[in-house]
Amino acid sequence: MTTMLPEIGHILLIISSVLALFSAALTLIGVKQNNAYLVGLSPTLFRAIFTSVFVSLLCLIYCFITDDFSVAYVANHSNSQLALGYKVAAVWGSHEGSMLFWIFAIALWGAIISYHIKMADCTQDKASDKYQDAQYFARLLAILALVILGFNLFLLFTSNPFARLLPNIPIEGRDLNPILQDIGLILHPPMLFLGYVGLTVCFAAALASLLGGGFNTRQINYLRPWVLLAWVFLTGGNAFGSWWAYNELGWGGWWFWDPVENASFIPWLVATALVHSLILTQHTHGFKLTTLLLCLLAFSLSLLGSFLVRSGIVQSVHAFAADPTRGMSILCLLVIFVGAALLIFALKAHHLKQDVTFALFSKETLLLLGIVILVVAAFSVLLGTFYPLIYELLDLGTLSVGAPYFNAIFVPLTFLLVLLMGIAPLVQWQIVQWQNASKTRITSLLIPSLVILAVAGRVSLQAASGSSLFLLLGTAAALWLLVCLLLTILAASGLGRRIYTRQLTQNRSEHGLNPPVKSSKQGFIAMLFAHFGVAITIIGATSVSFFEQEALLRMGPGQGKPLAGYVLVYESTENVETNSFTAIQANISIRDAANDEVILGYVRPQRQTFKSNGMEMSHAGIDHGLWRDIYVSMGLQLSDSEYLIRISYKPLASWIWLGALLMMLGGAIAAWPTRHFSYQADLTTLVNLSHHKPQETLA
Amino acid sequence: MNPILRFLVLLLPITLCGIGIPCLSVAQAQPISSLSYQQQAIDISKVLRCPMATNQSLFESQAPIAHELKAQIFSMLEQGQSQDEIIDFMVQRYGQKIRYQPEFKASTFALWFGPLLLLVLGVGLCLALVTRRKTQTTI
Numbered sequence: 001m002t003t004m005l006p007e008i009g010h011i012l013l014i015i016s017s018v019l020a021l022f023s024a025a026l027t028l029i030g031v032k033q034n035n036a037y038l039v040g041l042s043p044t045l046f047r048a049i050f051t052s053v054f055v056s057l058l059c060l061i062y063c064f065i066t067d068d069f070s071v072a073y074v075a076n077h078s079n080s081q082l083a084l085g086y087k088v089a090a091v092w093g094s095h096e097g098s099m100l101f102w103i104f105a106i107a108l109w110g111a112i113i114s115y116h117i118k119m120a121d122c123t124q125d126k127a128s129d130k131y132q133d134a135q136y137f138a139r140l141l142a143i144l145a146l147v148i149l150g151f152n153l154f155l156l157f158t159s160n161p162f163a164r165l166l167p168n169i170p171i172e173g174r175d176l177n178p179i180l181q182d183i184g185l186i187l188h189p190p191m192l193f194l195g196y197v198g199l200t201v202c203f204a205a206a207l208a209s210l211l212g213g214g215f216n217t218r219q220i221n222y223l224r225p226w227v228l229l230a231w232v233f234l235t236g237g238n239a240f241g242s243w244w245a246y247n248e249l250g251w252g253g254w255w256f257w258d259p260v261e262n263a264s265f266i267p268w269l270v271a272t273a274l275v276h277s278l279i280l281t282q283h284t285h286g287f288k289l290t291t292l293l294l295c296l297l298a299f300s301l302s303l304l305g306s307f308l309v310r311s312g313i314v315q316s317v318h319a320f321a322a323d324p325t326r327g328m329s330i331l332c333l334l335v336i337f338v339g340a341a342l343l344i345f346a347l348k349a350h351h352l353k354q355d356v357t358f359a360l361f362s363k364e365t366l367l368l369l370g371i372v373i374l375v376v377a378a379f380s381v382l383l384g385t386f387y388p389l390i391y392e393l394l395d396l397g398t399l400s401v402g403a404p405y406f407n408a409i410f411v412p413l414t415f416l417l418v419l420l421m422g423i424a425p426l427v428q429w430q431i432v433q434w435q436n437a438s439k440t441r442i443t444s445l446l447i448p449s450l451v452i453l454a455v456a457g458r459v460s461l462q463a464a465s466g467s468s469l470f471l472l473l474g475t476a477a478a479l480w481l482l483v484c485l486l487l488t489i490l491a492a493s494g495l496g497r498r499i500y501t502r503q504l505t506q507n508r509s510e511h512g513l514n515p516p517v518k519s520s521k522q523g524f525i526a527m528l529f530a531h532f533g534v535a536i537t538i539i540g541a542t543s544v545s546f547f548e549q550e551a552l553l554r555m556g557p558g559q560g561k562p563l564a565g566y567v568l569v570y571e572s573t574e575n576v577e578t579n580s581f582t583a584i585q586a587n588i589s590i591r592d593a594a595n596d597e598v599i600l601g602y603v604r605p606q607r608q609t610f611k612s613n614g615m616e617m618s619h620a621g622i623d624h625g626l627w628r629d630i631y632v633s634m635g636l637q638l639s640d641s642e643y644l645i646r647i648s649y650k651p652l653a654s655w656i657w658l659g660a661l662l663m664m665l666g667g668a669i670a671a672w673p674t675r676h677f678s679y680q681a682d683l684t685t686l687v688n689l690s691h692h693k694p695q696e697t698l699a
Numbered sequence: 700m701n702p703i704l705r706f707l708v709l710l711l712p713i714t715l716c717g718i719g720i721p722c723l724s725v726a727q728a729q730p731i732s733s734l735s736y737q738q739q740a741i742d743i744s745k746v747l748r749c750p751m752a753t754n755q756s757l758f759e760s761q762a763p764i765a766h767e768l769k770a771q772i773f774s775m776l777e778q779g780q781s782q783d784e785i786i787d788f789m790v791q792r793y794g795q796k797i798r799y800q801p802e803f804k805a806s807t808f809a810l811w812f813g814p815l816l817l818l819v820l821g822v823g824l825c826l827a828l829v830t831r832r833k834t835q836t837t838i
Contacts, residue, residue, distance in 0.1 A: 405799070405800055618761065
């Protein structure tokens, strides 16, 4: 029985494809003919898809745990010596398994959605905010099923994880790539995939809305937690990836603008734009097309990223499962999905146009500008990533686009974004006339901004290296954001706000506009956390880039090197052995420069040699701290006892990831469902019904 | 606000910039000690791509050729050559691919000005939309 498990997994994958095809076809026909019976089948069918994909994934996990090397994927990426945790994580350690995991995650999200459909059916009261149009959910699930079908076919035809190596079964597997044997593998890829899958749900939801010819308040509110969840996971995926590279790869960098990094960073930028666009849509009931288009774009770019990473058309340090034949199939999938989505968008978009009135200087304009800049940043990174490829295809020769280019483009764009991020929370929604309160708030920023510029100018003179324009921009941006956030908190907590809000409401009713949608307290707090996180990340990144002190030297036992108020003393060289590698390890003590008897800690960089394939790696030793990291990596052996040692003092390095955690926390707070929120949704629904003529009739 | 105070606040950044500019020019002048050669060598090795390792800078790469080239950069600096001369030398030897910062020429025009063009178009479109809305309430 157990020897058959790979076949069972394989067959279940085929069954799930067939189920996906049936489910999508039946549901779409049901919706078209308004057949409640067929529509009612869709949740059950989707749960069947989920079950078969889930069991199929379990089969693959079982093969890894039991070291079934007759399965090619297991034989290539596992080893009997590997620790159990890594055996399980190896499932998503390479192309085939990670695609299966991706499909599983889509099916899981879809299965959760399938329970909402039941809820929607049970609630007969159409005025309740719990009520959702069952047809909307049915379309959503049908599109998810189609996406699963596409991925399944791709997996089955080009990269089957259950392919066997028969009859010559290897006795031992090749090892999991040593670089991947880290806690990072257990955390980073699942987070990133969950982020991508979140975008897949947004894509399906956007198409469901477009096909239905309406994007009503309930749908907008339903989409909100999915968008936020996708964003939180993408943020986590990017941050953990960068943290992993910083700790493991032994170069001391934390972001390399490598194509593989860009592939996950571009969707993050678009997802960030989407989060803000959705806020805009929630508050104004306009910009629906912008939001829907961003949903489609974010998913398309995540697919494009996968194409980039998996096809091997670009050279990357994070070499990961590259094969040109797969590239072609992913490109076909991409063209089909994106082409179909854009076609539907083009055909249905005119149903969703809606009038919105707002002044030039309002939160709406600022948010819109921010969204535009985020999208421009995403496309600029895309341009830089693809330029070498296009250049070569056009026979212009070869060239490299690396960090100097991306920094030159990205830093100024980030600066512009941060300027907007500072002002936008201070400005009210839909101001018809230039309000006095807003005016006071903005003019009160004049003096702080000059002081910020002065402080930033002063800081930029401290830089170790020559070019300090970026340092000026980075410091000014972080300070500006912090000052503006402080002012926002002051403005929100004071008595002034209450008076101001009342004034605004009066003004609005005089102008015959909707009463303002009160920003929820939850959303406000979430915004504060996320924006504060951005400021912290900018401070960390700027500080590491400009105030890092490093030394490259020859070191052996008994030798020391003073650096940035510390003395690092090479104590001894040791040999270390674990299950999977042998290593030479340097014990280096960190001492206080003022009194070198005091030992503050140890760092232990290693040069590891892996037993299974003889691959050599350097593993950095890092002493983490809130205010600085001390980073030591070990290079070539230069003499009997001496090694090439690289020492770096990295001030505020951990703030980069601390900021990312704050951003994630902010996103999670905003996504958290509360009664407060649903009550608000109810209110806006009522407002919407009474003030707008119901334009969005449901098909 | 008191006009004198306002004047002083305005003066502050200007003075600071005034102090800053000469400092910057000193920092970029010819280094004297070998320690600053080392820092300069590190800076140059960070913008050059290792010819052997996949997508790593010379600074990061552990390949033997990277060590040789780093030593080469250091000795060229000692001979008094400038950063541009060293990069030109490397490009002659290994081709354009060694530069992480692509050269500014006709065929890289789209690369360098693409983002700016996108930004101008995007912001322009957005502002046009908003101002039109203000007068005419349609999308």
